[in-house]
Amino acid sequence: MSNYLSITEQEEKEMLEAIGVSKPSDLYADIPISLKNKALKIAPGKSQQQVMEEIEAYAKENVVFDSIMRGAGAYDHYVPSVVRYLSSRSEFLTAYTPYQAEMSQGILQSIFEFQTMICSLTGMEVANASVYDGSSAAAEAAFMCVEKNKKVILVPENVKPEVIETMRTYLSRRGIEIKVLKESEGYIKDGKVDTQMLEKAINENTACVYIEQPNYYGIIEDAEFVCDMAHHKGTKVIMGCNPMTLALLRSPADCGADIAVGDAQPFGLSVSFGGPYLGFMATRVNKDTMRRMPGRIVGQTTDGQGNRCFVLTLQGREQHIRREKAMSNICSNQAHCALVASMYLSAMGKEGLKEVATTCTSLAHYAAQQFTQGKATLKYPNNNDFFHEFITVTPTKAEKIVEKCAKEGVLAGLPIGPNEILWCMTEKVRKSDIDKVAEIMRRA
């Protein structure tokens, strides 16, 4: 009923005349008649008002929790109104990839600013304009490290399981092995990577090691030890980071990592049932990893009059120039999400971001303490170095706890074992909610 056409009957008639046909369907003369459709079994068109009602109804039975204490790859942070308001300007939202620099300086500059902020947080020297999400970022980064005789990627088990699975899908058909280092085999101790054990796993076939900071269990890794050891053994390190924690934590570059990746969803993007999120990648300029980096990169240059301006650059890496020799196939990425992230970082600013991160880690440590007053314990009691996620073990089944929390309007942490829950605290969680859950945990 609504089809967004803007043509009148009279105009249509004139246009058909100019072409020399009597109706639009005549233009399909090249399509064999035998192939042409019968009627589609799709509902007939509706008015906008009806569509509004119909799709609102789809959103009604999803449960929207008052308080979200679940992270595990998707983080519910406060988003300042100014970010939503400015990012929805149609010049940003309805533009294509900025191929025409003279007409797209605003978009190009915003990407340049995003690259700068990612470099600042990671300590790296070059970042791309984004990739799909944290998992594909990790998979693409792993491929950047592969060499002829180095085709094994080592991944400790304490990283996001989705990252491991995505890496496998991405790389297994190119003769690359993803070797998962198991906790049960001693590679993880007190929740973090055991550097000495990891050292034994590295050999001349190892392309790189992928670790997460903080890891899936929420624990801060001794990343510098891992990087030093790995480099000593001649292998590269990719650090997958929750970038929110980098407001406080040492940067991946400072720890010695070769490539930093992650998902910047915590920067202003709603959890939105899993997407769109924001994969980021950064590395050092003088490393061979830079020329192998996938995706768009914006560079600064000057125009004919010497004005500073920005362009898509180093395109010799990309599919539209190199075709089958390209490093990656990525074309459209998550540019608008990157815009949102840079607006978020500018709105929070240096002090604001530190406050958010400090609030998250403080609430998490308070919650961990309150949740373990009864029979519940922390899974890694000897390790207090967690950021804003932690795992509890309870005699009561995890799903029972989840149910009880739901009755209080709280989305509990993620059950990751029959009796284990991975919790996450963000600045949106109130102390009163933590205290309510602590009551439940006391009886668990």
Added chain:
Amino acid sequence: MKLIFERSRKGVRCATIRPLEVSTYSVEKKYLRKELALPEVAEVDLARHYTELSRNAFGVDSGFYPLGSCTMKYNPKINEELASLPGFSRVHPRQEVDTVQDSLHLMADLSADLMELTGMDGMTLQPCAGAHGEFTGLLLIAAYHESRKDTKRTKILVPDTAHGTNPASAVMAGFEVVNIPSNAEKGVDLDALRAAVGPDTAALMLTNPTTLGLFEKNIEEISKIVHDAGGLLYYDGANLNAIMGVVRPGDMGFDVIHLNLHKTFSTPHGGGGPGSGPVGCKAMLAEFLPKPSIVKDKKGNYEFSCPKNSIGKVSTFYGNFAVMVKAFAYVRTLGSDGIKEAAEHAVLNANYMKAKLEDIYPTENRYCMHEFVVDIQKLKDQTGVSAKDIAKAMIDKGIHPPTMYFPHIPGVIDESLMIEPTETENKETLDEAIAVLRELYDLAFKDAKYLQEAPHNMAISRPDEVAAARKPIVRFEGEY
């Protein structure tokens, strides 16, 4: 324009959060960073900064955007509002399945509509863009041949007119690429195809209409050649807008397809994403689709499942969900009738522009589909004005230039512009663009230099791309 870092002033604050309600936890010192550089601006600075950036950007809402292959149709606002409803935007991807029934319901219904529209039996919404979809679809093809112990199928055939992502995706999926030349009609050269197929053929990737905006008339014969050789047919859905509701890829013989919801289904491009690249397949490939899939149990509840021989995950969760909501709203608005009408008008608009331009801008002498490619070679030989020069001069006229230099077949199509008006433009807009293109053509003979130096009315003139690549400056290195 100032960079946001150049607007930064020490100690200025913008957004603020609830004061900490518990005691401060101090992360162990050895883990702490020494410094952090981020801009410090007030809200008014932020608003002015991004408003200035937006004034130096150009979207579909700003004006005509005939960027070929990209389907820059109008992006309805209702879709945006629906995608941001709390019932969608505030739902965590790892919530218990009984609390996200509506999300799964919407994904299942969108998949069903897309399957019907394309003639497919299975669908995944997990890929985040077209190229991601290509990669996923090719993995399905690899898994299919492998499951039949047909392990020698190592090659993907790709026409020379294919988008760069096609060969790049094939290599990422572990295949070798064989280029197939075009015939005089700019379609697949059937003899070359017959010579290329064999027991090592995994699949042929095809865009139909092709990247020249022409319907591949020999599609049935192509399908037969590839299938007789034991290969499969892959459909790059970038150009579906021309034929949706008119002819289905599944009926043309395609086994695997990807769609670009950010093209055909009206979701905004966002300056380069996020998009969404669903992949559809015929029944024999469904067991390989990415996990999780969504199924309905006996009681009518939705749940996650894993296809029997799934290729695994291609992204963290279920894909770009918010984009799916927008596309679903679009499909439900247009419905079966409106979808076909949209396709017909996309084709009408393209043919109208073509008819009004082809006396001076040569193109193929047959009806085009949703787009057409004009050849500027002769104009360049006569005047020195290139496709790029015409494109840059269009910027001064407030029109986003067409796609330049794609497709590229050396010696056959070099200087080209690919014009895709889309169905949402009216005749007046098209007439204005036609007048501009005719005026620029005349100007090429009178004042080539003026065109070669265009644009003249923008904040910047042509950037020095060589300098940008030679000494890359890829971040702001000043103090702030």
